[in-house]
Structures are given as structure tokens and as C-alpha cells.
Amino acid sequence: MATRPDYYKTLGVDKKATPDEIKKAYRKLARQYHPDRNPGDKQAEARFKEISQAHDVLGDPEKRKQYDSGSGPFATGAGPGGGFGGFGNFDFDAASMGDILSNLFGGSTSGRRVRTKPRAEKGADLEAQVSITFDQAVAGAQVPLQVPMHATCETCRGTGAKPGTTPSVCPRCEGRGIETQGQGMFSISQPCSQCGGAGTVIEDPCPTCQGSGAVRTVKRMRVNIPAGVRDGSRIRLAGKGEPGRNGGPPGDLYLITHVAPSPLFARKGEHLEVEVPLTIPEALRGAEVKVPTLTGTKTLRVRPGTAHGTVQRLRGEGPPKLSGAGGKQEKGDIHYRFVIDVPQKLSEEQESAVEQLSKTLDGDPRAGLFHNGAGAQGAGAKSGATQAGES
Ligand SMILES: [Zn+2]
Numbered sequence: 001m002a003t004r005p006d007y008y009k010t011l012g013v014d015k016k017a018t019p020d021e022i023k024k025a026y027r028k029l030a031r032q033y034h035p036d037r038n039p040g041d042k043q044a045e046a047r048f049k050e051i052s053q054a055h056d057v058l059g060d061p062e063k064r065k066q067y068d069s070g071s072g073p074f075a076t077g078a079g080p081g082g083g084f085g086g087f088g089n090f091d092f093d094a095a096s097m098g099d100i101l102s103n104l105f106g107g108s109t110s111g112r113r114v115r116t117k118p119r120a121e122k123g124a125d126l127e128a129q130v131s132i133t134f135d136q137a138v139a140g141a142q143v144p145l146q147v148p149m150h151a152t153c154e155t156c157r158g159t160g161a162k163p164g165t166t167p168s169v170c171p172r173c174e175g176r177g178i179e180t181q182g183q184g185m186f187s188i189s190q191p192c193s194q195c196g197g198a199g200t201v202i203e204d205p206c207p208t209c210q211g212s213g214a215v216r217t218v219k220r221m222r223v224n225i226p227a228g229v230r231d232g233s234r235i236r237l238a239g240k241g242e243p244g245r246n247g248g249p250p251g252d253l254y255l256i257t258h259v260a261p262s263p264l265f266a267r268k269g270e271h272l273e274v275e276v277p278l279t280i281p282e283a284l285r286g287a288e289v290k291v292p293t294l295t296g297t298k299t300l301r302v303r304p305g306t307a308h309g310t311v312q313r314l315r316g317e318g319p320p321k322l323s324g325a326g327g328k329q330e331k332g333d334i335h336y337r338f339v340i341d342v343p344q345k346l347s348e349e350q351e352s353a354v355e356q357l358s359k360t361l362d363g364d365p366r367a368g369l370f371h372n373g374a375g376a377q378g379a380g381a382k383s384g385a386t387q388a389g390e391s
């Protein structure tokens with residue numbers, strides 16, 4: 001006795017559902033189980049087929065009538081295998097797939113083929129961590145790398161079958177990848193329990209990979225780190241990931257860079273910053289000071305009266321900017337931040353020199369901090385009195 005799938009149950013709608021309700025239920029489920037949303041998920045794929053099959057019948061008034069009355073292709077005992085022969089081999093070709101997709105998403109789509117046969121799959125993307133020095137990050141480097149990954153089994157070339165044998169069509173589902181259990185109104189379709197939905201079974205597994213078609217290896221490679229990467233940069237190396245299956249393209253490899261800090265240069269976005277200490281006389285009278293660059297040294301002219309924290313920049317002396325693809329690569333700047341070196345201890349001679357200095361530099365730099373321009377030192381009481389008098 002052939003089984004009769006319950007299309008109403010598949011779509012989760014009532015037997016008296018309106019065409020609109022059926023359409024809505026179908027769209028919701030189809031979106032959820034769409035193969036593009038569930039790549040590699042055989043169960044979702046099988047479910048999607050059932051949903052599409054149910055909609056194919058219930059969404060068509062004529063077919064729905066026949067289904068409801070059990071007539072036409074739905075008559076029990078009809079067809080060579082009895083029952084649902086006509087609809088059992090629900091065929092997913094690119095054209096009908098395109099129709100479904102354009103109905104669903106209202107536009108052009110990839111029109112991807114859904115089959116139970118092994119399909120070409122892109123290899124997995126991988127991620128690896130790379131530790132490099134500050135200089136390597138600035139100049140770029142080629143570094144050796146060992147990446148553990150799955151590789152296609154050489155013995156069976158990825159088929160999983162022992163050399164000289166080929167996977168055979170699954171006897172349980174006859175290659176469809178789906179099996180239907182139960183009877184009449186209560187049948188359930190699910191991925192084939194024998195082949196897991198692949199539609200084929202391996203009778204003689206490859207001895208090297210035990211039938212999986214893949215082996216774990218550590219791939220040794222040399223990778224080029226572009227100049228200008230930072231700590232935590234993510235670099236995509238196209239096609240350096242795991243090999244694809246069944247002729248699919250390889251995945252990508254993502255490198256996360258760990259850059260050792262420099263004792264001198266600190267990253268500030270696309271620029272670098274260096275602290276340059278100045279003596280008090282240098283800050284007062286100005287000076288010419290030698291500063292480090294990425295390639296050597298340069299001389300900076302410090303203006304007389306340079307304040308603590310003043311920044312001078314050398315444009316284009318910094319690290320390359322990563323954004324520039326091709327052509328002349330732009331570079332960031334180096335920011336030189338002057339900090340005034342204040343001695344923690346003074347000799348007697350310095351002490352008397354400071355004493356001399358304080359006699360001439362005796363203004364009040366904090367005058368502006370207080371109301372009415374009143375000075376800070378000893379002026380508090382007076383200032384209060386003045387304010388009280390004025391208000
Ligand atoms: Zn099977």
C-alpha cells in the first residue's frame with residue numbers, strides 16, 4: 001500500500017484553509033528551510049522539498065481538488081508503484097527552482113540547483129593567528145605558517161570509496177535521499193536513514209579515510225603579510241582554506257595578526273606617535289633635536305617656548321596605509337610629542353639657578369582660573385570681599 005503524504009500537515013494549515021492562507025504558510029516555511037539559508041543541511045533540504053511538493057499540489061486549485069477527493073494522480077492504486085508515483089519523484093530542476101525563488105523573493109536569484117546527488121561544495125574557511133614583530137608589520141613580511149585542515153583523501157580522491165569501487169545508489173531511498181514512513185494521512189518524510197540524504201552508499205570504504213573522503217593534515221605554507229597591518233588585523237587569503245568537495249572551490253584563510261609592541265612607536269590609528277623628552281632650557285629657548293623615524297633619524301626644530309605636550313608631525317613618515325589597493329601606497333605620519341623632562345632631584349648649583357630663575361619668572365600663570373582676573377595667591381579673602389561688595 002502506497003503512502004499518502006498529508007500536505008495540509010506539511011504546511012501546517014487547516015483542510016479548509018483559503019488559497020491565501022496556504023500561500024502564506026508556504027512562504028513562511030519555504031523561507032525558513034530554503035537551501036540558501038541552510039547550506040549543507042540535508043534535513044532542511046528534505047523539508048524544503050516536502051514543503052514545495054505540498055504547495056505544488058495545494059497551491060493549484062485543480063490539483064488540490066483531485067488530492068482532496070483522492071482522484072486523478074492521487075487515486076489509490078494508480079500508477080506503476082501505486083499511489084503517489086506521479087508525485088513521488090518531485091523533480092527539482094533549475095527552472096522550477098528559479099520559479100520558486102522568484103515567487104518567494106520577488107526578483108532575480110541564483111537559481112541554484114538542489115539535488116540529492118553529491119554537489120560541489122566550497123571548502124571551509126579557516127582562521128589562523130600570526131605573531132609578527134613591529135618592524136614586520138610596518139614593512140610587510142613573508143612568514144611560515146602551519147595550518148591544520150581537512151584535505152581531500154589522496155587514496156580515494158575524496159569519494160570515500162575504496163579505489164577500484166564506486167559509491168552505489170542507496171537501496172533504501174533509491175537515490176532520492178528521502179524516505180517516507182507511516183501510512184495514509186500520517187506519513188512523514190525524512191532524510192534517508194541509510195545514506196543520510198546523500199542518495200549513495202559506500203560499500204567498500206577507503207582504508208585511508210574510512211569513507212569520509214577527507215584526512216586531517218597540517219599544511220605548511222608561506223604567507224605574505226602586507227605592509228601596514230596592525231595588531232588584530234584580519235587578512236583574507238583567498239583560496240588558501242580547506243579544499244572544496246566534489247570539485248568545489250577551496251575556502252579562504254583568514255589571518256589574525258598579533259603585532260609585538262614597539263618600545264618607541266605607539267599606533268594612533270594610521271599614524272605613529274613617539275614621545276620626545278626636552279630639557280627645560282630646550283623648551284624655553286628652542287633647539288634642534290634628533291628624532292627616530294622608521295628608517296633612520298631626522299632633525300626637528302623645536303620652537304622657543306614649546307609647551308609640554310606639543311605635537312609636531314612628519315607627514316608620510318609613518319606606516320603604509322592598508323586601504324590602498326595597487327598604485328602608490330599612501331603612508332601615515334609620525335607624531336612627535338614633546339614632553340618636558342623635569343628632574344626629580346636638583347644639585348646645589350641647579351637649586352641656585354632655579355632660585356635665580358624664579359626671581360625673574362614671577363608672574364601668576366593661574367590668574368585666569370579665578371573670577372574677575374583675581375590672582376590665586378593670598379587673594380582669596382580680598383576677592384570674596386570685592387565680590388560681596390559688587391553684588
Ligand atoms: Zn538512502
Ligand SMILES: [Zn+2]
Binds near residue numbers: 154157159207212
Ligand atoms: Zn579516502
